[in-house]
Amino acid sequence: MYKRDKTENLKNNIRYLMRSRGETRISLCNASGLTRTTIYNILEGRVVNVQQSTIRKISDFFGVSYKEIEAIDLEGREVIESTVSLYGNMNPAAVPVIKQRQLVQDMNKRIGELVTICPLTYYFGTASNLIGVRLETDIDGMYDLGDLLIVKKGELNGEGETLVYNKETKRLFVVRENYRESDADLIVGSIIEERFNGL
Template identity: 70%
Template sequence: MYKKEKTENLKNNIKYLIKSRGETQLSLCNSSGLTRTTIYNILEGRVVNVQQSTIRKISDFFGVSYKEIETVDFQEREIIESDVSPEGNMNPAAVPVIKESDLVRSLDKRIGELCTIYPLTYYFGTACNLIGVLLENEISGMNEPGDLLIVKKGLPICGKEQLVYNKDSKKLFMTTECCVDSDVVRVVGEVIEERFNG
């Protein structure tokens, strides 16, 4: 059973590595010195006991560990190590959580300063200049008090969902229309994640 499992892992890894690295069976054969029949037989599951020299040639071609190619699921591991996964190796971004009532007076402060004043949450992904806006009032038909909006502060991007503060009504609203700071509105930034209050 163990041999069969290793061979299955090897087969799946070769298929994944060929596809993800932009290679072909032919390029693998030409560069590793293996015959097309050998590769074909492995990929079709016709070989139960693959020779160690063959495994070494395949792992060398892809630049992966000789031991791991039979025991590790490379596709699963690369998904886990990708930067947007909470299980990955990327440090999450610390995001200051600002109550809606404190938002306007906090907008001109730098993120580093806000992180020392407010509680933090974390955002898994590549981004900077993020704040969390803890809603205290409903945004009609969209969000309720207690929801947390992760917002990328800064210039608006037309067509993306933005959080905007209306100075007259003293309320937040969301829009995909182009908005610029004016006497009436203040653009908070682009909403990149919504966390709903359970």
């Protein structure tokens, strides 16, 4: 009975992690190196005793402990953590908002100075060295005029999206992994939140 409970918990956690992280069975198989049959058998409840090496590959893919994925209700835990802060009543971070046309001249200023000369927005989360970039032109059909991008200044995001300014074209663009920086490019930083149409 204990094994069956652990397997049921594993199955539910994999389903939740795939749904909440935007993954599919195929993307999980391709990235973890497991066969589709293995994943399908676990998710369909056809396996009672899943090998530890299989569990470890799945948990590594999702960035959770292999013990947690078997024993804890991850969905329930994440719901609680998102509503109750572990650190008590945290204050949001003040984020200076820079207009796109001011970006190059303001990039070298410290956050403490920017906070005193720019309008502010607030970021609810744990982060530092943040700026907001108010777009004054569209970016490749991804973002529109008026959108606000919250960016971790100067950081190149290897896995997510990075905002880059090209000094020659005087335009912003977004890059993902495997980006090669050129001399004309100024890395604004990694995008950690988008607020569409100024919301």
